[in-house]
Structure formats: C-alpha cells, structure tokens
Amino acid sequence: MLLRLPESVSEAQECIAEGAVPVGGATLVWAGWQRDGFPAQAMSLRNVPEANVIGRGTLGGAVVLNRIDDRVPEVLRQAAANVGTGAVRRTATVGGNIVGSTLRCLLPAALVLGARATVLERDSVFETDLAELLAKQHLLLSLHWRDPVVSSYRKLAADAGGPPPLVVAAALHSDTDGADRLHVAVRDGYDVLSDSVPCAAGTDETIDRLGDTTVGTLHATAWAIVRQHIGELLARPRGR
Template sequence: MLLRLPTTLTEALECVAEGAVPVGGATLVWAEWQRDGFPAQAVSLRSLPQANVLGRETVGAAVVLHRIDERVPDVLRLAAQQVGTGAVRRTATVGGNLVGSALRCLLPAALVLDARAMVLAPEGAYETDLGTLVAKHPMLLGLRWTEPTASGYRKFAGEAGGPPPAVVATAVHTSEAGPPRLRIAVRAGYQVHSESVICDGGAEQVADALVRTPIGDLLPQPVLAAVREEVADVLRRANAN
C-alpha cells in the first residue's frame, strides 16, 4: 500500500482524483484493512496545513482529538475529551471520527454548532452540510461554525457490551436578526436526533418547547430529564455572558 502525505491542497486533490482512500488516524481502518485487504493507495492529511487548523470557529480534519482544547467551544472540547482512551485520542482524528466511525462521537457537538463541512472532491474543495457528510462520506478537510454564546455536553455512563451511551449536546446562538436560538443534538443508540427552538421565556418554557418537537417522542424519559437539565445549564451560562 502506498501512503500519500500531501502538503498542499493541489496535491490532496490529486490524491482524491486518483482514488486514494482516507486513512484518518488509522484507529479504525487499520483493523478493517488487515481483515479485508489493503487498498492500493491511502492518503493522510496530517501534513496538510488546511487540515490542521484549530480555533474558536474552525477545526481541521487531521487534528487529533487530544489537541482539542479551550480554543474551541465547550461542547466540542468536552465531546473530544470523552472519546475512547487517552491512547485513542492521541491518534484518532476529527475526520476519522466524523466520517469513518459508526459512533461519530463528535457529530452531536458539530450539529449544535451548526457547523459546515469543507470537503475535497476530484473537482475541488467545496462546502456542504453535515447530513451530506455523514451520508456520502467525502474526504473531510475541516469544519467551520459561528461561535455560540454558550454550549454544553453530557455523556451518560455506558454498559460494557451494550449500546453506545446517550449524549446530550447543547448550544445557544445569538443573532442580530432575532432572539437567541437553542440547538440540541442527542445521540440515542446509533441514531443522532437534533432540533432547535427560539429561546422565548425561561429555561422551563424552552425545555417544554423542545419536548413538543419530534425529539420529545423519540427519547426515553431519563434522557428527556437530562435534556431539561442541560437546557437550564446552558441558558444560565448564556445569560451570564
């Protein structure tokens, strides 16, 4: 197998056009390749500057999870800190988690940030939504979002050998065009559900509005109780800013 390490966007696009398979941090694909056979060529973006950015409103696909710190919103930082073990976080990448993993531990955080994905295709780099990213698995270059006023993340305890633990991610976004909006994403099993509501009234009223959306019929009662707690917490911190 030929492993290609592009250092420019032009070189990365050439890799895509020639069918190189993304390797991410190799925490997931390596075992699959050992079982099913190695591709003729693979590509890692770890040497591409555009895939290594990290800031308040952007993160590159090649950023390993243990690098994600206070430079990004709380929801993304906390999500990254709770992926696997320390050894996994030192090798797993943002791109590998979002595109190559069935769990997609960072997806709820990305959804509440209302993030957009920059991806690479043979015809060039372009921006797309997270739904397209998850459905079509293009090569991810990075994520961009607008910094929220406040955000939060809660992960339930999981059972060994059981389904993935539930996750509740929240973020409050302000806009000059209207009142603040609360975004929420919940992972229940392997499914991630997301909704948003206008922050009209207190925490209880906002939580009631969320429960009246389709998400209220999809979640078990313990998770709905956690949703109410997380809504109250993120609104409290948003109002304090």
C-alpha cells in the first residue's frame, strides 16, 4: 500500500481523483485492512495545514486527539481527553472519530457548539452541517464554531467490552439579541439526541423546557443524569 501525504488542499484533491483512500490515524481501519486486504493507495491529511489548525473557533480534521488543548472549549477538550487510551489518543484524529467511528465520541461536543464542517471533495471545498457530514461520509477538513459562554462534558464509567457509556455534552450560548440558549446532546448507546432551549429565569424552568424536547424522551436514568449535569452547568461561573 502506498501512503500519500499531500501538503496542500489541491494535492489532496489530486490524490482523491487518483483513487487514494482517505485515512486518519488508521485506528479504525487497520484491522479491517489486515482482514480484507489493503488498498493500493491511502492518503493522510496530516501535512495539509488547513486540516491541522487548532485555534479559537476552529479545529482541523487531521488533528490527533492528544493535541487538543485549552484553545478549544472545555466540552470539546474533555470529549477528546476521554477517548480510549493514551495510545489511541496519540493516533486517532478528529475526522476519524466523528466521521469514521460508530461511537463518535466527539460528536455530542461538536453538536452543542453548533459546529459546521468544511469538507474536501475531489473538485471542491465547501461548508456543510454535521448531519450532512455524517450522512454522506464527507472527508472532514476542519470544524468551525462560535465559542460558547460556558460548556461542560460528562462521560459515565463503563465496563470494557460492554455497551457504550452515556455521554452528556452541554453548552450555553449567547444569541445575537443577548439572550442565552442552552444546547444539550446526549449519546445513549449508539444514538445521539440533541436539542436546544432558551434559558428561563430559573434552572428548574430551563430543565423543564428541555424535557419537552427530544432530549426529554430519554429513559429515566439518563434523564436524571442530564438534569444533574445541566443544573451544575448553569450554576457555574461563565467561561469557555
């Protein structure tokens, strides 16, 4: 197998046009390739600058998870820090986790940030939402978002080899009119539910509003965890 390492978007598009298979950190595809056979060509975006950016409101798809630091909001930073083992985080990439993984550990965090995706195709680069990114399995070049007022993340403990643990991500955003809006995403098993509500005068009323959304359809145990998490978030000092 020839691994190609383009150094620009145009070079990456040439690789795609010539049949190279995009690969992130190869943590998810390697076993399958060993079983089913390796492609003739693979391509990594690790040398493409646009895919390696880490900054205020942006994160490249080729960034490995252990590089994600306090330049991004807490919810995304904690999501990355809780993926697998240290060895996995040193090789797994943002794009591989969100697009290539069935667990998609970073997806709830990206959803509550209202992130949009810049994607790469053989003849174009364009922006789309996360729903289209996942549905069409686009090659992720980078994520972009508007920083929240405050955010938080929780991943429950789970037994190795068991079902995926419950994940709760939340972020408080200030709308253009100055009103606050709460965004919540929950991974329950392999399903991810997300919604948002305007913040009420009191925490209980805000949580009650959330209960009327799709997030409120969670089973009782998960909903109790979400309620606690949101209560703690709304009581925190404002920051990222």
